[in-house]
Amino acid sequence: MRRNTYFIIVAGIAFLELCLLWWSINNPPKPPGRxxxxxxxxxxxIIALLLKGKTEDLPAGDxxxxxxNEKSAIKTLQITWxxxxxxxxxxxxxxxxxGDFFIKHFLGFPFIQMLILFCVIVIFxxxxxxxxxxxxxxxxxxx
Amino acid sequence: MRNNIKVFRAxxxxxxxxxxxxxxxxxxxxxAIEKGKYDPSLGLAFKISRVFDVxxxxxxxxx
Numbered sequence: 001m002r003r004n005t006y007f008i009i010v011a012g013i014a015f016l017e018l019c020l021l022w023w024s025i026n027n028p029p030k031p032p033g034r035x036x037x038x039x040x041x042x043x044x045x046i047i048a049l050l051l052k053g054k055t056e057d058l059p060a061g062d063x064x065x066x067x068x069n070e071k072s073a074i075k076t077l078q079i080t081w082x083x084x085x086x087x088x089x090x091x092x093x094x095x096x097x098x099g100d101f102f103i104k105h106f107l108g109f110p111f112i113q114m115l116i117l118f119c120v121i122v123i124f125x126x127x128x129x130x131x132x133x134x135x136x137x138x139x140x141x142x143x
Numbered sequence: 144m145r146n147n148i149k150v151f152r153a154x155x156x157x158x159x160x161x162x163x164x165x166x167x168x169x170x171x172x173x174x175a176i177e178k179g180k181y182d183p184s185l186g187l188a189f190k191i192s193r194v195f196d197v198x199x200x201x202x203x204x205x206x
Contacts, residue, residue, distance in 0.1 A: 061169075062168035063187060064175060
């Protein structure tokens, strides 16, 4: 697939997803419509990522650019994780101190956020194990 | 790590862009290597040396 075709398709997917989101805000769907909507939005993003792999002449960048992106990504991940965890933890404290109504209706959100953050750690650990194995971290000396 | 890529480029009448194209990187990467802001990988160091037809130790010096 050519690069311009890829960009046009991604723009189209982004526009459709925005329209879906806007429509769902104005006309809140009933279940299972909500679940289908969430799956459609996620599917659009996944399709765009899969198409990227099939696109020719996308600027790949050289080793220096990869190093820059790598270091930027790891720092962003670290800072984002700390910010989100701090926000979730302080939200729990705030909600618990507000009384039963808040606990009943809002406590779930920061807990879900913490669960997602825990999943991020698991995913990071899995990738670390994969790349350690890939780059010979688990090999033993033949002697 | 130091290098004298600039000297070899001058000897071979080569611009940074020419060298970048020959070794498959951007001109900014060659510039960063010459200024000492970026240390190339082993593979890239060998590629650069081969362009000038010299040994890698003739181009790069480890402090």
